[in-house]
Each structure stands twice: as structure tokens, then as C-alpha cells.
Amino acid sequence: MTSSPESGWAVPADADSPHEGGFRARMDITTDRGGPRYGEFSEEIRRLMDLARYACPTPEITDELIDQVRALNKRLEDVQIDEWRSPAGTRIDLPARGNITLPPYEISEGGPDGVVASVTFRPFHLGGNDAAHGGHVAVAFDDLGGMASALAVQGITRTAYLTVSYRSLTPLRTPLRMHTWVENLDGRKAFVKGTLHDGDRLCADLDALFIALKPGQP
Ligand SMILES: CCCCCCCCCCCC(=O)SCCNC(=O)CCNC(=O)[C@H](O)C(C)(C)COP(=O)(O)OP(=O)(O)OC[C@H]1O[C@@H](n2cnc3c(N)ncnc32)[C@H](O)[C@@H]1OP(=O)(O)O
Numbered sequence: 001m002t003s004s005p006e007s008g009w010a011v012p013a014d015a016d017s018p019h020e021g022g023f024r025a026r027m028d029i030t031t032d033r034g035g036p037r038y039g040e041f042s043e044e045i046r047r048l049m050d051l052a053r054y055a056c057p058t059p060e061i062t063d064e065l066i067d068q069v070r071a072l073n074k075r076l077e078d079v080q081i082d083e084w085r086s087p088a089g090t091r092i093d094l095p096a097r098g099n100i101t102l103p104p105y106e107i108s109e110g111g112p113d114g115v116v117a118s119v120t121f122r123p124f125h126l127g128g129n130d131a132a133h134g135g136h137v138a139v140a141f142d143d144l145g146g147m148a149s150a151l152a153v154q155g156i157t158r159t160a161y162l163t164v165s166y167r168s169l170t171p172l173r174t175p176l177r178m179h180t181w182v183e184n185l186d187g188r189k190a191f192v193k194g195t196l197h198d199g200d201r202l203c204a205d206l207d208a209l210f211i212a213l214k215p216g217q218p
Pocket of ligand 1: 144146147158160161187188209214217
């Protein structure tokens with residue numbers, strides 16, 4: 001199914017959808033869905049969110065912006081698809097797999113020793129006082145911790161618990177180093193650790209458990 005329901009919200013998957021159970025049984029990765037300029041599109045959307053976060057428009061400009069954003073949303077409603085095949089989340093050539101809901105990251109290492117990535121929290125990720133919101137830090141740990149555990153179990157995992165300790169402020173607009181790795185693998189259980197550094201300074205660390213999904217598990 002490629003058309004949007006009237007509400008323009010969730011689009012259900014059809015029989016061709018590449019999943020069994022709750023998460024991707026196979027990752028239907030792509031570098032061409034959305035076209036060669038899809039990365040530019042994602043970046044413009046991120047920029048829109050950054051600018052909107054700090055905007056204080058006049059009432060007249062707010063009226064104008066509503067019309068423009070409604071027109072953009074109408075255009076996007078016409079090209080909705082299910083989650084398993086949207087470029088956002090499957091474009092492995094783009095930061096954070098093209099997933100605009102994640103803080104953008106670029107992976108430099110991924111293997112048995114874990115995952116190392118450069119993560120940049122954007123103005124949109126503001127918590128307060130020019131520092132990143134703790135929830136967005138947890139989102140980055142969840143995704144990259146999930147990736148480290150997926151590599152270790154060679155399958156799909158789901159977060160059972162995730163504890164983030166915030167050790168110092170996490171700056172915005174700064175490339176930071178995130179490292180996640182499996183400390184201990186016990187059957188389906190992957191105990192994951194992680195760190196987030198700004199240069200030599202530890203911003204946050206992670207203690208999490210990810211569970212490998214059984215075939216077809218919702
Ligand atoms: C290249 C592309 C990469 C792509 C990489 C993409 C990465 C994306 C990562 C995103 C990850 C998410 O956000 S996931 C979304 C957030 N998480 C969720 O919604 C999870 C909701 N919960 C669940 O679905 C379930 O509770 C599960 C799957 C976590 C576990 O259920 P289950 O499969 O039935 O397993 P269950 O028998 O209960 O537990 C298995 C073992 O784990 C233990 N266990 C289970 N939960 C816990 C817990 N909270 N704390 C301690 N221990 C626990 C049990 O005691 C048991 O130990 P023993 O008796 O065997 O010793």
C-alpha cells in the first residue's frame with residue numbers, strides 16, 4: 001500500500017512488507033529510495049525543526065507559515081508508505097539511516113568491539129541552557145546500543161531496560177563520540193555499555209539490556 005489513508009497518519013503494511021513479527025526480520029536497506037537528493041531533503045527538514053524551535057514569528061508571519069507548512073504536509077500525505085519501506089530508517093548511506101527522528105550520527109566503526117559514531121545534537125534537541133535534552137541523549141544510546149547488540153546477536157533486538165547516567169552537560173552543534181558495546185552476551189540477553197564524550201570529557205554513559213527477538217515475535 002503506497003497511498004495514505006484519509007487521516008494521513010499510520011499506513012499499514014501490505015503482504016510484500018519485509019517484516020515478520022514486531023521488528024524487521026530482515027532489514028530492507030536501500031541507498032536509492034527517495035532519490036539521490038533524499039539526504040538533502042532530510043537535512044532541510046532537520047533545519048526546519050531547528051529554526052522552528054527558536055522562531056518567534058509575528059502573528060502575520062505565523063499565518064503565512066501555517067499556509068506554507070500545510071501545503072508541504074499535503075504534498076507529503078500523497079507519498080506515504082509503511083514504516084518498513086520508508087527511506088527514513090532504511091537509507092544506510094545517510095546519517096542515522098535517514099531517520100529524522102534520531103539525532104544525526106555517522107558510524108566510523110561497527111563490529112564485534114561495538115559501534116563508534118559521531119553524533120551531533122542539533123538546536124532542535126535543546127533541553128535547556130544550550131545543552132541537549134536528556135531524552136534525546138537516551139534516544140541516541142538506544143539506537144546505537146541496539147545496533148551494537150544486533151551485531152553481537154546477528155539479529156533483531158529490543159530494549160528491555162536502558163539507564164543513562166548524565167555526567168556533564170551535552171553540548172549542541174558539536175560532533176560528539178558515542179561508543180556502545182556488548183559487555184556480556186547470555187543467550188538472548190545482550191548487556192550493553194556505552195559512553196558519550198565531548199573530546200576527553202564524559203557527558204553520559206549507558207547501562208542497558210537488549211533481548212534478541214524470537215522468530216515472529218511481535
Ligand atoms: C543494521 C541495522 C541495525 C538496526 C539497529 C536499530 C536499533 C534500534 C533500537 C531501538 C530499540 C527500541 O527502541 S525497542 C523499543 C522499546 N522496548 C520495548 O518496547 C520492549 C517491550 N518489552 C518487550 O517487548 C519484552 O518485554 C521483551 C522483548 C524485552 C522481552 O520479552 P520476551 O522476549 O518474552 O523475553 P522474557 O522471557 O520476558 O525475558 C528474556 C530474559 O530477559 C530477562 N528480562 C526481560 N526483561 C528484563 C528487564 N526489564 N530487566 C531484566 N531482565 C529482563 C528475563 O528475565 C529473561 O531472563 P532469563 O530468564 O532468560 O535469564
